Amino acid sequence: FPTRRSSDLISDIRAWSIGWFIERSHQDKELVSNATIARQRSNNFYMKIKGIGQNQYVKQNMLLFFTSTLLLSLMFISFLGGSILGEIMTPWPYFFYAASALSHAACLMLPSLLLGLLVSFIRPCRYSLWLQTFISALICIACFLDNQVYAIYRFHINGFIINMLLGPGANEVFNFDTALYVQELAYLLGIGALSVLAYWLVRLVWRFRQRSYATWGLSLIVGMTLFAHVSHIYGSFMSVAGIVQSAKLLPYYFPTTSYSLMNKLGFHSPNNLAVLKQQPSGSILYPRKALETESPKNLPNILIILIDSWNKRTLTSETMPHLYQFAQEEQWYTNHKSASNGTRSGVYGLFYGLSCYYWEEFDAARMQPLFIRRLLNLGYDIGIYPSATLENPNFAKVLFSQEPSLRRSTPGKTSLERDERLTSDYLHELRQRSQSGKPTFSFLFYDLPHSFQLPKELNQTFSPAWDYADYTRLNNDTDARAFFNLYRNTCYQTDKFIGRVLDNLKVSGGLDNTIVLVTGDHGQEFNENKHNYWGHNSNFSDAQIGVPLIAHFPKQESKQIKYCTTHYDIIPTLMHNYLGVKNALEDYSMGKLLSDSSSRTWHLVGSNLNYAFIIEGDTILEKTAEGNLDVYDPKMKPIPNYKMNAKKFNEAMARLNAFFKH
Numbered sequence: 001f002p003t004r005r006s007s008d009l010i011s012d013i014r015a016w017s018i019g020w021f022i023e024r025s026h027q028d029k030e031l032v033s034n035a036t037i038a039r040q041r042s043n044n045f046y047m048k049i050k051g052i053g054q055n056q057y058v059k060q061n062m063l064l065f066f067t068s069t070l071l072l073s074l075m076f077i078s079f080l081g082g083s084i085l086g087e088i089m090t091p092w093p094y095f096f097y098a099a100s101a102l103s104h105a106a107c108l109m110l111p112s113l114l115l116g117l118l119v120s121f122i123r124p125c126r127y128s129l130w131l132q133t134f135i136s137a138l139i140c141i142a143c144f145l146d147n148q149v150y151a152i153y154r155f156h157i158n159g160f161i162i163n164m165l166l167g168p169g170a171n172e173v174f175n176f177d178t179a180l181y182v183q184e185l186a187y188l189l190g191i192g193a194l195s196v197l198a199y200w201l202v203r204l205v206w207r208f209r210q211r212s213y214a215t216w217g218l219s220l221i222v223g224m225t226l227f228a229h230v231s232h233i234y235g236s237f238m239s240v241a242g243i244v245q246s247a248k249l250l251p252y253y254f255p256t257t258s259y260s261l262m263n264k265l266g267f268h269s270p271n272n273l274a275v276l277k278q279q280p281s282g283s284i285l286y287p288r289k290a291l292e293t294e295s296p297k298n299l300p301n302i303l304i305i306l307i308d309s310w311n312k313r314t315l316t317s318e319t320m321p322h323l324y325q326f327a328q329e330e331q332w333y334t335n336h337k338s339a340s341n342g343t344r345s346g347v348y349g350l351f352y353g354l355s356c357y358y359w360e361e362f363d364a365a366r367m368q369p370l371f372i373r374r375l376l377n378l379g380y381d382i383g384i385y386p387s388a389t390l391e392n393p394n395f396a397k398v399l400f401s402q403e404p405s406l407r408r409s410t411p412g413k414t415s416l417e418r419d420e421r422l423t424s425d426y427l428h429e430l431r432q433r434s435q436s437g438k439p440t441f442s443f444l445f446y447d448l449p450h451s452f453q454l455p456k457e458l459n460q461t462f463s464p465a466w467d468y469a470d471y472t473r474l475n476n477d478t479d480a481r482a483f484f485n486l487y488r489n490t491c492y493q494t495d496k497f498i499g500r501v502l503d504n505l506k507v508s509g510g511l512d513n514t515i516v517l518v519t520g521d522h523g524q525e526f527n528e529n530k531h532n533y534w535g536h537n538s539n540f541s542d543a544q545i546g547v548p549l550i551a552h553f554p555k556q557e558s559k560q561i562k563y564c565t566t567h568y569d570i571i572p573t574l575m576h577n578y579l580g581v582k583n584a585l586e587d588y589s590m591g592k593l594l595s596d597s598s599s600r601t602w603h604l605v606g607s608n609l610n611y612a613f614i615i616e617g618d619t620i621l622e623k624t625a626e627g628n629l630d631v632y633d634p635k636m637k638p639i640p641n642y643k644m645n646a647k648k649f650n651e652a653m654a655r656l657n658a659f660f661k662h
Contacts, residue, residue, distance in 0.1 A: 057120040057128050059212035060202055064129060065113040066217040067198040068136040069106045075140060075191075076101035079147045079249050084283055084661050085242065088365075093242025096231040097249075103225035104253045108143070112136045129199060137195035141188055146251045154657045155608075156251040159629025229256040236364075237262040239397075244364035245283055252627065259394070284358075284365045285661045287588040291370065296580040299378060299439040300554060301514040303505075304570075305498060306350070306443070307491075308343060308388070308450035309536060310520025312548045314491040319462070322499030323518060327550045330516075332560045333594070336549035337614070338522045339567040340605050342537045344393040346521035346567065347445075351399050353571035353589030356607045358659060359398065368402050370588050371571045374579050376402055381438040383407075383429060385422040387415055387447035415451035416458075416493065422446075423497040427504055434510070446497065449490045449524065462488045476532035484526050512554055515578065517570060520547035529636040540605050540612040540620050541636050551594065563597040570594070590655065602652040613652060 080089075080097055089097075116132030119125075146157045153161075205211075232255035235243030247255055317324045339349020345356030351369045352358070361367075375382060382403050389409040390396040400406050410425070412418035426444060433440050448454075452469035459465050465485035474483070498518065505511040525533050525543035536544045549565065568591030575581040576593065585592060592598065603614040612622035618634035621644065631642040 056206070056210070057124045057126070058117060059210075059214075060129055060206050061113060061116040061120055061132060062212040062214050062217070063205060064116070064132055064136070064199065064202045065106075065109055066213065067202055068112065068132075068140075068195070069102065069109045069221070071136075071194055071198055072105035072109060072140055072143060073098075073101040075143060076105060076250060080246060082147075082151075083246075083249060085245055085249075088241040088245065090242055092231070093235070093240065093246055096228060096235065096243050097246045099224040099228040099231070100247060100250060100253065100255065103221060103228050104250050106221045106225075108139055108251075109136060112139060129202070133195055133199040136198070137192045140191045140195060143251060144187065144191055147249075150249065150251075153653050154660055155623075156627070158623055158627035162629070232256055233258050233262065234267075237267060239364050239366060241364040241366075244360055248360070259392070283661050284361055284367055284659060286354075286358075286362070286367050286659045287370060287583065288658065289583060289587045291374075291588070292582040293374075294580045294582060296378075296578065298513070299380070300578055301440045301442075301510065302375075302380075302574065302578075303440075303442045303444070303501075303514055303516045304350075305501070305516070305518045306347070306445045307494060307518070307520045308445065308447045309522065309524040310449060310491075310547050311487065311524040311526065311543075312520075312546055314449075314488055315548045319488045319491055320495035322495050322502060323548075323550065326502055326518070326552075327548070329558050330550055330552040331556065331558065331594075333549035333551065333565050334560060334562050335564045336519065336547055337542070337564065337566045337600075337603060338520065338545045338547050338605070340607065341522050341540055341544040342607075343521045345605070345607050347393075347395060348398070350519075350521070350567045350570055353568050353591045354659065355568075355590060355604045355611070355656065357604065357611060357656065358608075360608065361660075363398055369399060369571075371575060371579075372400065372402055374575060374581065375441050378579065379438055380441045381433050381436060383426070383433065383440065383442045385426050385443065386410060386445045387412075387418040387422055388445070388450075414453055415447040416454065419446050419448050419494065419497055423500055427500065430504075430510075444498075444501070445521075446494050448494050449487060452486055452490060454486070454489055454493065458493060459486060459489045461492050465489055471534065474527075474532075474534050476527065476530065478527070480526045487524065487526070511552065514552070515554070515574070516550075516552040518548070518550040519567070519570075523547055531636045533636065539632070539636055540614065540622055541632070541634060542618060545605050545614075561594075564600045564603075565594055566591060566600055566603055568592075569596075586655075586658065590658075602648065602655075604652070604656060613649075615648075 077098060112132045112135035115135060116128045119128035119131055142157075149155075149157050149161055232243060232247060234240075236255075236257045237259055247253060314320055315324055315327060338346045340346045340356060344359070348354075348356040348359055351371060352362075353371070372382070382400075384390070384400055384403065384407050386395075386407070387410055390400065390406070391408060396406060396408050410418040410422045412421050422444060426442060430440070430442070456467070459467065462485040464482045465488075466482050467486075469483070469486065502511075502516070505514055505516070522536050523542070523544045523546050524536055525538075525541070527534055528543040529539075529541055533539055533541075533543070538544070568589060570591070572585040572589040572591045573594045575588070576585065581588075590604070592600070601615050605612050605614060606622075610623065610625045612620050614620060619639070620630075620632040620634070620636075621642075622630045622632065624630060629644075631639040633639055
């Protein structure tokens with residue numbers, strides 16, 4: 001916005017416009033008359049530019065923007081005072097939050113500024129300030145209401161809340177005393193009064209100073225924005241609880257993270273357990289009650305085998321003969337669901353028995369899985385055998401930081417080489433580990449089906465088969481057989497590796513005292529729903545969250561189990577039945593015992609940003625990253641005008657947020 005100091009710039013614009021209009025006049029071969037017209041047009045253009053720069057209402061719009069931004073940022077800071085994060089806040093997180101509050105408030109107030117400026121450009125008058133004040137008040141009120149929603153549900157206003165307000169049972173959930181309505185109205189009127197006060201403050205400042213302070217205000221906002229994002233890059237990498245958890249108080253605030261950059265710069269995240277225990281837990285309550293334990297008479301060995309991207313249609317006698325036979329001999333859970341449609345959330349849900357909704361909070365609070373803690377307390381020898389690296393996602397830190405000799409990766413140029421290597425290493429080391437007299441826990445994580453990479457000679461079992469996964473050829477009309485055959489060939493090789501493991505346990509007699517669980521981190525879709533979905537991480541239908549689960553529990557009979565089970569059920573089953581934990585399951589997990597056939601409706605899948613509830617009839621209620629509520633039937637057909645049961649949703653959210661302090 002031009003000021004007296006921008007006169008040189010305006011002169012340049014004026015000279016340029018005169019030259020442009022004269023050149024245009026030359027082209028029309030009417031030099032004298034058109035040059036005169038050009039000067040008139042240029043003068044009009046110059047006066048318009050100058051008028052905008054000298055428009056007092058434009059400058060007052062800017063001043064009101066800064067004042068409203070300050071008001072909203074102070075509201076955000078008051079939200080921190082009303083939270084339970086005080087014990088984890090230190091000076092640096094306080095500075096970070098104040099900077100974030102100011103920069104995010106400026107972003108949220110930007111629409112009010114733009115509308116005010118638009119009116120000032122069209123017709124300079126006081127109406128532009130009134131409009132801007134009104135919109136600023138609405139933004140402040142919306143943020144105040146959002147904070148109340150967040151205090152209850154631990155998420156910000158989204159499609160779930162709007163649908164719940166309009167759905168059946170809303171009057172049972174939102175049934176408040178009259179005094180509470182009066183109190184709420186008083187708060188809203190107070191926020192409106194503060195917005196009006198900001199307007200009059202702007203008018204008063206303008207009357208005596210007639211300055212917009214644009215340079216100072218914009219410099220402060222840009223500086224605070226840079227400080228906030230740089231602080232979050234470092235704080236999130238180093239798991240500074242005050243920074244990570246306080247950022248979540250701001251509605252739809254997504255500060256920058258850059259783990260790869262920090263690694264390249266030579267920084268190292270704190271994986272040492274002694275360091276991880278130094279900070280308080282902040283808003284986390286895990287477990288909800290202290291563990292009550294007893295010493296089991298017999299500690300079984302435990303083996304968990306995880307297959308990345310496992311489509312359950314491959315568990316057949318042709319494609320995976322060793323695992324198919326094992327499923328026939330043991331307990332085969334045919335309606336099992338992962339905790340998500342991606343590796344990060346699926347593996348997290350399996351080891352914690354909780355939704356990945358908690359990842360950031362647990363990571364910042366240095367919360368490690370109770371399952372791993374219990375194994376260490378009982379003296380288990382822990383062996384982790386990943387094919388892909390454990391650094392991305394950072395399972396090394398989030399799941400296994402308590403294991404001092406953690407194996408973070410496996411040598412090999414391809415997934416096939418790494419999967420073969422981890423199998424051989426496990427079998428070789430198992431003999432040595434068994435001689436120690438300690439019970440063993442082993443985790444084998446195969447990656448080959450996820451990679452779709454095979455040498456030509458191993459890609460012949462099922463044909464015709466693509467040579468590689470060419471996603472550019474995929475559409476809703478693509479015949480999936482050749483692509484699926486490539487995938488089946490990878491599963492066939494994976495089955496050979498796992499067959500070696502199972503045969504070794506059978507021959508050695510180790511199966512008699514070993515719990516074996518074979519499942520996938522998530523599914524892999526080949527357009528089963530006929531809506532052009534391929535792979536994973538794109539929807540929450542059974543094609544992407546449904547995985548096989550084969551379980552061997554010593555001395556239990558083989559059977560096929562058709563009721564629904566989930567990844568959340570695995571850890572509580574092991575803890576309760578075999579590791580001597582006597583607590584109620586809800587003290588440390590969101591799951592049930594695998595032997596419990598009761599309903600798993602309102603099963604939560606996904607992460608804190610994009611998640612869904614799987615309810616009756618496998619209907620999918622998905623909250624998108626944008627905050628919308630999308631509803632689908634089991635085959636991903638949208639369900640329009642869906643009315644959610646507010647009471648059941650409220651109960652589900654209470655279960656979800658059970659591990660936050662209140």
